[in-house]
Amino acid sequence: MSSQKPKVVISERTIGRLSLYRRLLNDLQAQGERNIYSHELAAMIGGTAAQIRRDLMAVGYSGSPTHGYDIRELVLSIGNFLDAPHMQGVALVGVGNLGRAIMAFFSGRRPRLAIAAAFDNDPYKINRVIHGCRCYGIEDLSRIVQEQGLEVGILCVPSQAAQDVAERLVRAGIRGILNFAPIPLRVPANVYVEDIDMTMSLEKVAYFGRQHANKEGLK
Amino acid sequence: MSSQKPKVVISERTIGRLSLYRRLLNDLQAQGERNIYSHELAAMIGGTAAQIRRDLMAVGYSGSPTHGYDIRELVLSIGNFLDAPHMQGVALVGVGNLGRAIMAFFSGRRPRLAIAAAFDNDPYKINRVIHGCRCYGIEDLSRIVQEQGLEVGILCVPSQAAQDVAERLVRAGIRGILNFAPIPLRVPANVYVEDIDMTMSLEKVAYFGRQHANKEGLK
DNA sequence: TAGATTGTTAATCGATTAACAATC
DNA sequence: TAGATTGTTAATCGATTAACAATC
Numbered sequence: 145m146s147s148q149k150p151k152v153v154i155s156e157r158t159i160g161r162l163s164l165y166r167r168l169l170n171d172l173q174a175q176g177e178r179n180i181y182s183h184e185l186a187a188m189i190g191g192t193a194a195q196i197r198r199d200l201m202a203v204g205y206s207g208s209p210t211h212g213y214d215i216r217e218l219v220l221s222i223g224n225f226l227d228a229p230h231m232q233g234v235a236l237v238g239v240g241n242l243g244r245a246i247m248a249f250f251s252g253r254r255p256r257l258a259i260a261a262a263f264d265n266d267p268y269k270i271n272r273v274i275h276g277c278r279c280y281g282i283e284d285l286s287r288i289v290q291e292q293g294l295e296v297g298i299l300c301v302p303s304q305a306a307q308d309v310a311e312r313l314v315r316a317g318i319r320g321i322l323n324f325a326p327i328p329l330r331v332p333a334n335v336y337v338e339d340i341d342m343t344m345s346l347e348k349v350a351y352f353g354r355q356h357a358n359k360e361g362l363k
Numbered sequence: 364m365s366s367q368k369p370k371v372v373i374s375e376r377t378i379g380r381l382s383l384y385r386r387l388l389n390d391l392q393a394q395g396e397r398n399i400y401s402h403e404l405a406a407m408i409g410g411t412a413a414q415i416r417r418d419l420m421a422v423g424y425s426g427s428p429t430h431g432y433d434i435r436e437l438v439l440s441i442g443n444f445l446d447a448p449h450m451q452g453v454a455l456v457g458v459g460n461l462g463r464a465i466m467a468f469f470s471g472r473r474p475r476l477a478i479a480a481a482f483d484n485d486p487y488k489i490n491r492v493i494h495g496c497r498c499y500g501i502e503d504l505s506r507i508v509q510e511q512g513l514e515v516g517i518l519c520v521p522s523q524a525a526q527d528v529a530e531r532l533v534r535a536g537i538r539g540i541l542n543f544a545p546i547p548l549r550v551p552a553n554v555y556v557e558d559i560d561m562t563m564s565l566e567k568v569a570y571f572g573r574q575h576a577n578k579e580g581l582k
Numbered sequence: 583t584a585g586a587t588t589g590t591t592a593a594t595c596g597a598t599t600a601a602c603a604a605t606c
Numbered sequence: 607t608a609g610a611t612t613g614t615t616a617a618t619c620g621a622t623t624a625a626c627a628a629t630c
Contacts, residue, residue: 155596155597158597159567159570159571160560160567164560164563167545168546181610181611189547190547190549192598192599192600193611194598194600194601195598198613198614200613201613201614207612208606209605209610209613210609211611212611226566227569232573242464246461250562254565257566295569295572296569296572319573320568321568321572322561326386328409334575334576335572336568336571340564342465342468342469344379344383345379345559346453346469347445348375348379348382350447350451350539352375352539352557353515353538354451356538357514374620400586400588401588411622411623412587413623414623416589416590419589420589420590425588425589428629429585429629431587
């Protein structure tokens with residue numbers, strides 16, 4: 145017996161773009177818009193209409209040649225595709241400046257994907273409630289992750305501690321890590337890691353900004 | 364008369380990886396390592412040796428078949444390639460939780476690419492010095508950017524303000540923007556934008572973490 | 583020297599773009 | 607209906623990987 149779903153592999157970029165589409169569509173919906181064409185969405189994000197149509201095929205919702213895509217239904221379809229059928233709790237480790245800013249950033253933004261617990265090894269932070277989220281000691285990580293069924297980890301500890309904390313998260317059962325520490329993590333193949341390397345990004349901006357400025361200089 | 368440099372176009376990913384290589388090599392150098400082979404570096408970052416060799420070709424430094432790459436010289440070569448011949452000052456706009464965390468993060472990290480001025484429209488923040496950096500009102504943006512010759516912008520204002528601030532940065536002469544606001548910016552073609560979209564990244568982690576966990580469940 | 587690694591080209595892979603019949 | 611847009615396949619593009627002669 146073969147698998148029930150066709151099980152098409154969707155690229156990381158497509159998933160990222162779907163996340164972006166949904167947010168833009170939500171805004172449009174809030175503004176009272178009812179439907180949208182692929183080329184209109186493309187103009188908003190600076191992409192091509194063909195790419196958006198291909199991305200939207202993945203979520204299994206069809207538009208109409210005469211009316212484009214129904215925004216409300218499209219948002220729901222993207223949600224069905226992107227979101228888990230259940231709530232996914234997030235564990236954040238490292239309640240420093242960056243960790244607290246991230247907690248503030250995500251606070252109240254996505255209820256189905258909210259930071260449920262924070263962890264640090266600073267005794268002064270343990271048991272405090274920061275941006276609506278309780279802070280625990282690292283030694284409680286495994287217990288809390290399992291008790292609360294947390295599935296996603298955010299890593300914002302200093303580089304030296306990152307690999308150790310990543311391994312603790314994996315041992316606790318976490319299968320997806322958003323890593324802000326500017327070093328590569330070694331994790332098993334069944335764990336997904338997304339790196340946000342601010343130093344790398346800033347250096348890219350400095351490099352290409354210079355190139356672009358030169359371009360202008362050369363007319 | 365043709366251009367003097369061959370002017371090979373280097374991909375964004377290569378530039379990003381060079382930034383990472385340099386950081387890892389710096390750490391190795393601090394640990395007393397003298398030289399390294401491409402496959403050793405590959406093992407550290409989880410890439411392939413061939414890719415690293417190809418990336419390093421771009422910086423114009425050659426290794427030796429017998430000794431690999433001299434770490435000290437390679438770090439210098441990557442620096443020559445990646446860094447501007449002059450200091451590049453950075454203007455940060457939006458001194459909220461995230462903005463302050465970013466200021467703290469970059470404080471003292473790269474002297475040649477340091478945040479030189481911060482901007483906000485909150486009168487309470489203006490003229491304060493935060494993480495060693497003075498905060499100005501938005502209305503002073505253009506003047507300060509030009510006086511100090513700032514070249515790079517970091518945008519961490521709320522989404523609604525992002526497009527307006529981006530345009531102010533461009534008018535002030537900024538040609539590279541690191542954008543933390545979770546919306547696409549419309550800028551002229553001679554301006555380079557790198558987006559750090561934390562919401563998108565977290566949703567990717569939630570999605571693929573789930574897939575990876577399922578993979579395990581299916582053996 | 584022998585042998586592992588390098589620089590560099592050719593083959594592969596995957597994602598984007600173009601094209602177009604089907605559709606409302 | 608006529609016509610613009612859709613879903614979907616084919617062509618293109620670019621980046622990664624494999625291969626291998628040159629090299630220390």
